[in-house]
Amino acid sequence: MQKQGLKNTVNILLVFALGFTGLYFGKPFLVPVCFAGLFAMLFLPITRKLEKAGINRGLAAAACILIFITAIALIIALITWQISSLTSDLGNIEGKVQSMVQEIKSFISQSLGISVKKQNEMLDQQSGEATNLISKLGISIMDVLVGFVLMIVYIFLFLYYRRHIKKFILSVIPKNQDENTEDAIASIEKVSQKYLTGMGLMIVSLWIMYGIGFTIVGLKNAFFFAILCGIFEIVPYIGNLTGNAIAILMALTQGGGISMVIGIIITYSLVQTIQTYLLEPLVVGTGVNVNPLFTILGLVLGELVWGISGLVLAIPILAIIKIVCDHIPSLKPYGILIGRERPTDKRLLEKIQGWFKKK
Numbered sequence: 001m002q003k004q005g006l007k008n009t010v011n012i013l014l015v016f017a018l019g020f021t022g023l024y025f026g027k028p029f030l031v032p033v034c035f036a037g038l039f040a041m042l043f044l045p046i047t048r049k050l051e052k053a054g055i056n057r058g059l060a061a062a063a064c065i066l067i068f069i070t071a072i073a074l075i076i077a078l079i080t081w082q083i084s085s086l087t088s089d090l091g092n093i094e095g096k097v098q099s100m101v102q103e104i105k106s107f108i109s110q111s112l113g114i115s116v117k118k119q120n121e122m123l124d125q126q127s128g129e130a131t132n133l134i135s136k137l138g139i140s141i142m143d144v145l146v147g148f149v150l151m152i153v154y155i156f157l158f159l160y161y162r163r164h165i166k167k168f169i170l171s172v173i174p175k176n177q178d179e180n181t182e183d184a185i186a187s188i189e190k191v192s193q194k195y196l197t198g199m200g201l202m203i204v205s206l207w208i209m210y211g212i213g214f215t216i217v218g219l220k221n222a223f224f225f226a227i228l229c230g231i232f233e234i235v236p237y238i239g240n241l242t243g244n245a246i247a248i249l250m251a252l253t254q255g256g257g258i259s260m261v262i263g264i265i266i267t268y269s270l271v272q273t274i275q276t277y278l279l280e281p282l283v284v285g286t287g288v289n290v291n292p293l294f295t296i297l298g299l300v301l302g303e304l305v306w307g308i309s310g311l312v313l314a315i316p317i318l319a320i321i322k323i324v325c326d327h328i329p330s331l332k333p334y335g336i337l338i339g340r341e342r343p344t345d346k347r348l349l350e351k352i353q354g355w356f357k358k359k
Contacts, residue, residue: 023305031309032147036154038316039068040162041192047159061159065152082224184327191319199234202279206230206271213267219247220254235311238299244268290318291340 023030043064050060158165166185173181207223207230214222229243244264251260290298298318302310318338325335 020301020305027306027309028143028147031306031313032150033154034313034317035309036151036158038192038196038313039151040155040158041189042196043068043155043159044162044189045193057160061156064159065156068155069152079224079227082221082227180327184323187323187327188320191323192316195316195319198280202275203230203233205279206233206275209271209274210267213271214247214264217251217260217263217267219251219260219264221250225250235299235308238311240268240272289339290315290322291338294318294338 046064046067047057047060050063051057055063169185170178170181207226210226210229211223214225219225225243225247228246229240232239232243235242247264248261251264254260295315295318298314299311302312302314302317304310306313322335322338325331325338
């Protein structure tokens with residue numbers, strides 16, 4: 001009996017090891033497919049409406065692709081516009097950064113006894129690595145462009161062949177599980193759509209709130225840093241801190257002083273409170289029902305396996321895994337483990353909805 005239990009444990013560990021190895025080495029193929037699958041589910045309602053209106057399935061899928069590319073182009077144009085306004089201050093920022101670097105070098109020289117000349121020699125030795133880093137960055141940009149093109153192709157094909165794919169899934173599952181499988185597919189579509197649309201609305205809301213807050217604080221190019229903080233929101237927890245850390249560093253280079261830094265921290269705290277207790281229940285809802293422990297674990301594992309793409313995909317993939325576990329009797333305990341211990345408190349949301357109903 002003990003030998004059988006040990007054998008089962010070894011088999012489970014082997015499956016996990018092989019699974020993560022496959023995910024790691026299959027990144028160039030799997031990441032565009034996963035992103036395409038999520039966005040294809042987002043565009044399903046639009047595609048269905050267009051097809052009901054008598055438009056050919058291929059044209060309906062192409063229209064969704066056009067909408068997607070237009071939205072991406074608008075976001076890039078907005079960021080480029082803000083960067084162009086930021087470049088006018090680059091001269092002043094560069095001078096202040098150099099001044100700060102000189103102060104840091106003087107502090108190191110006085111505190112650690114490393115002369116400024118020695119520090120410059122150490123920095124010169126790192127210049128070769130900086131060149132390699134730039135070349136790696138160029139390769140990464142090319143990889144992103146290739147992945148984006150592949151993702152566009154996959155989205156179109158997923159939308160066009162969605163019925164064929166669904167028919168395949170139903171043919172693999174036993175006939176007595178057809179209804180359960182249909183329910184699981186519908187739940188996955190609903191969660192994916194809710195997550196992506198809710199995340200989009202939340203990012204726009206964060207742009208507005210951070211823009212107002214940073215403007216009041218007096219941060220130059222406030223809207224650019226608001227856009228940055230909002231976009232970083234696609235990575236839970238980590239993204240918020242990263243965006244605001246960049247804003248604080250920029251405030252220091254602009255000579256804003258401690259008062260501006262405190263203002264940015266207060267803005268961050270207020271926005272996070274509004275996001276947690278108001279925006280998330282309203283625009284994202286409880287569909288992505290993953291508890292904070294597995295959210296963090298998913299983010300860490302996602303980054304280890306797929307890097308930044310893994311950070312972005314971790315939460316929706318965990319939500320889909322939970323739905324699959326909930327619909328398979330033998331895996332239901334794992335669905336309970338991944339999910340929240342109790343439903344999200346809806347009292348504040350119900351009060352707000354009551355106010356609107358009264359009006």
